[in-house]
Amino acid sequence: IGAINDDDVGDELGSPWAQEPKRHALLKPASKRPFNAEPPIGMLADKFYTPNELFYVRNHLPVPSINPDEYELELVVELSNAQSNRTFNLDDIQKMPKHTVTAAIMCGGNRRSEMTRIKPVKGLSWGPGAVGNAKWSGARLCDVLQAQGVQPDERLHVIFEGADLDPTAHPYGASIPLSKALDPRGDVVLAYEMNDQPLSRDHGYPIRAIVPGTVGARNVKWLTRIVVTDSESDSHWQQNDYKGFSPSTDWDTVDFSLAQAIQAMPVTSAICTPMPEERVKVDKDGCITVRGYAWSGGGRRIERVDLTSDAGKTWHVAQLEQENLPDGRHYGWSLWTARLPISADQQKEQHMEIWAKAVDSSYNVQPEAFENIWNLRGVLANAYHKVKVKLSQ
């Protein structure tokens, strides 16, 4: 990937970068080739459904250009005693029962820039904006698989391949357990719509796998091939990336085969407003208003978000805006608002640090700091979000 991420690659006709789509001017690139960008953090909590054009973009390779009339999605089912193949075109998928699910998609490296401050890591320097929340519509993968006669089997995996190719013409790939794909409560969708609009090219046109509750990297865009088989994807991104390690594991000692590929993500939250170093006015009731998002993987609902402006001496519970969906199937994010009382002493100080921590429906909670969750790839950066602001009366 390093080689591709080179900004001086030409984009003359025939270059893999010649057909990149136009992007919204507010998206801040973490890298341009492949294009990776997040929206301004201050806008992220404005809307429960992130506007499509401001949704973070995480591309691993050049964006493919797909003619919808020629689009084909191949499904291969490899069982020990039999193999079946079937090819769908776009119309086949769109004729199936349409299922809609609200799901936040989060990059495994979201908030990496905070972890990097402890010690450098390998990876794009994401702020807390490598996440977005959308309504995704398409055919349910469980319906597609059941129609092909696929039965539950704990040993099997579902591999997704995209139309995006690396320089050796290998596609982007990732996999999930078959149990997730077959579970009706798993809500895995072959999505052709994002917030009621056809997918844009940056988000996987014409079809993207949406695996709610699961790290962004498994939500494969420009989906061209699905394989049900007895091993995980052999792709770089499944095998040698997107895994967590102990803080003492370094590039000399790491053995990627010893860690499990990230699937469900841990609980996290971020303060969207005020932004770092922003000057905040204390209102007439002596409070400031803080707003942000919280999310947990695996369909776990956010139970509570706690805020403190005095390093944990007093905690204030935020109001949550979230869908009324049951635990285990709550895939959207929660937006939250808290009013924090600011003491007279704090107002004299002028500087103040706000901390946010979320608790999910399993009562898992964010870790306090990055030191003890640091890992060499800078993924899973879910420590308390801490934002320093300036106060004014």
Next chain:
Amino acid sequence: IGAINDDDVGDELGSPWAQEPKRHALLKPASKRPFNAEPPIGMLADKFYTPNELFYVRNHLPVPSINPDEYELELVVELSNAQSNRTFNLDDIQKMPKHTVTAAIMCGGNRRSEMTRIKPVKGLSWGPGAVGNAKWSGARLCDVLQAQGVQPDERLHVIFEGADLDPTAHPYGASIPLSKALDPRGDVVLAYEMNDQPLSRDHGYPIRAIVPGTVGARNVKWLTRIVVTDSESDSHWQQNDYKGFSPSTDWDTVDFSLAQAIQAMPVTSAICTPMPEERVKVDKDGCITVRGYAWSGGGRRIERVDLTSDAGKTWHVAQLEQENLPDGRHYGWSLWTARLPISADQQKEQHMEIWAKAVDSSYNVQPEAFENIWNLRGVLANAYHKVKVKLSQ
């Protein structure tokens, strides 16, 4: 409960305490009436399956005495348009297909005594031994419910009632979502065997609900009634206990209706050997051996356990002993062993603190300390386990 937990209640014939079973001498009582006790922490990691007689006992009320020939289990299905009732005897349950699941059961208050050191809480002073791991066998609840025609419905709950009665003759009760009960991967069992032996009276003879991955309180013992209905159990233990709150919520401000009843438990671990203040010999390779358990709720496998003897400067990954079961269905605990190198400087110090933290398959991690997860009931006490030991050469 307070009133019942009174040690000077007489146990003359006719007293509800007259028929308490005999207990193993090594079980350390946290309270005698009702009987609550845990095994010595130093023995807990000796065996992957906790011996039945050393398995922690968490009783909320006196132990009922049930004649197996007269035992009846009532199943009530209350749907909006219909109600059905069916009664099973012990033989009916034992004739159904037998399903075995390994599951750790953990009290919601496990490790409460560590949280209490920050600030007092209401609850029994459990050490880290209010957990055990066993093989449970019985009829699958999903089979029982499907035979009664129960269909998936996200709004429904399954209420369990025990034969143990409070002084007003109300039974112990708790509930779980129907989605957990109906999911074949949920592995909920109406168990009549624990580690291949009939349940003992302290563990729910003749039948106990085993809800793998879910806090002990929902694993109702002496099961006499199951109700499928559109609300949670109205019991004290479901409504006004076993819930988590912010550290700043106190008994004057708490509103139990605002928090969700604990179901799946968060990731945790404990060091079993060495024990606190134990004198530990550094071996010829300059190491000490540390052993313990780790577990996470919701069927989440333990991914990794990290140990440090220098407050996080260096972390050492433990070897895991665990079943080879898929994520989401991995209900047993993991035992672990780590060899920690002890530096020459540490050996001079004579005192040392060891920390353990576990990471589960969602890459959720234990919080570092109790200050910011303190709650007025002292539940969910899953911060790093920290044990001070003395060193000898």
